[in-house]
């Protein structure tokens with residue numbers, strides 16, 4: 199079995215490496231020649247735990263290769279996956295399908311023999327049909343089927359998610375395409391992964407429904423956290439109290455500065471656009487989008503409050519810029535709202551992130567980038583934790599206190615214990631646990 203991955207980004211590279219680990223011969227294609235060149239030299243363009251080893255292993259085994267030449271890659275391929283970006287379209291929030299449709303045209307021009315064209319990119323319902331139309335129009339002679347196979351991996355645990363997914367969704371009404379997909383996913387059938395066969399539209403919708411539901415859960419607990427702050431509850435206890443109910447579940451009930459990343463913000467927005475257009479508006483998701491955007495903007499005020507009401511002339515140490523730990527991805531990260539707002543309010547920023555600083559440098563101005571967490575704290579009036587990297591969970595609290603000018607900690611990820619921090623002499627603020635902090639101080 200030989201397959202091609204068009205687009206070698208977070209999803210294409212991880213999927214390509216994992217399929218090759220399953221024993222399939224995979225060629226990853228990208229238009230970005232620098233990306234392909236660095237991969238050929240064994241350098242990964244992204245940070246993802248364990249990916250480097252997996253890629254190296256499969257290159258050495260002769261099952262994984264990289265190229266910019268789609269035509270060459272397509273020779274003998276039984277399936278081609280489209281894993282290109284689907285960002286928000288400027289202005290209206292629809293998914294921008296330019297890259298998907300361009301890829302479809304390029305695939306059409308290079309297809310030979312029966313080919314299964316699989317959209318792995320997250321695409322609005324109806325896109326698969328349009329991909330089929332584009333290919334059919336460009337190549338009336340072509341023998342092909344289009345399948346929707348949305349990807350559910352999470353950056354930071356992408357390999358485990360791909361190798362041991364909760365489920366795989368395969369949308370097609372073609373029995374022939376289903377057989378090819380069954381073959382590609384054979385190792386997952388063997389470990390009894392639930393594999394759901396649906397039609398194209400259902401598969402496309404399932405991906406958006408999943409992301410919108412998870413985003414809603416996060417937003418729900420964030421609003422409960424706001425209420426806890428006002429009326430005196432501990433959001434962690436509330437989350438546990440509801441999460442133990444199996445109908446609700448414990449995952450995605452951790453409060454924070456608002457969801458970011460390359461998927462939830464754009465996918466929730468795109469779903470609301472699809473729903474509006476279809477005449478079945480999704481008011482809940484529309485509200486989630488709005489509440490989350492506002493939340494990211496409000497977070498700077500939370501930091502300012504934690505600093506006593508003003509940051510004019512103050513130096514703030516910010517730890518964590520990526521949208522979550524274990525990735526170098528800063529797309530729609532809360533740090534991108536928080537840092538400029540603090541600067542506008544008069545603060546100087548000293549920053550550190552374990553792997554995201556190269557990207558952060560290109561997106562944020564006037565930040566003093568530091569070698570490590572303690573370097574960022576050196577001479578700062580307050581410390582703000584924006585991303586919960588493991589190394590920030592285990593800071594030497596006495597050293598933090600000695601290094602900061604003032605023992606002020608604003609913990610936007612609730613990774614420290616309010617009572618312990620208050621007992622250690624910190625002015626500590628976090629999310630949805632105000633009473634816990636206040637009581638400890640008294």
Ligand SMILES: NC(=O)c1ccc[n+]([C@@H]2O[C@H](COP(=O)([O-])OP(=O)(O)OC[C@H]3O[C@@H](n4cnc5c(N)ncnc54)[C@H](O)[C@@H]3O)[C@@H](O)[C@H]2O)c1
Pocket residue numbers: 204205206207208209210227228229230233281282283284297300301304318319320321349350351352353460461
């Ligand atoms: N990142 C995630 O965690 C994640 C998870 C699940 C689903 N998805 C979805 O997967 C898709 C890809 O996301 P990503 O984060 O991997 O994007 P990405 O931006 O990291 O990668 C996309 C790649 O496609 C390449 N590309 C674009 N057009 C091309 C073409 N015609 N031929 C060859 N290469 C081309 C780009 O150069 C880029 O390297 C999106 O639809 C996204 O919503 C992403």
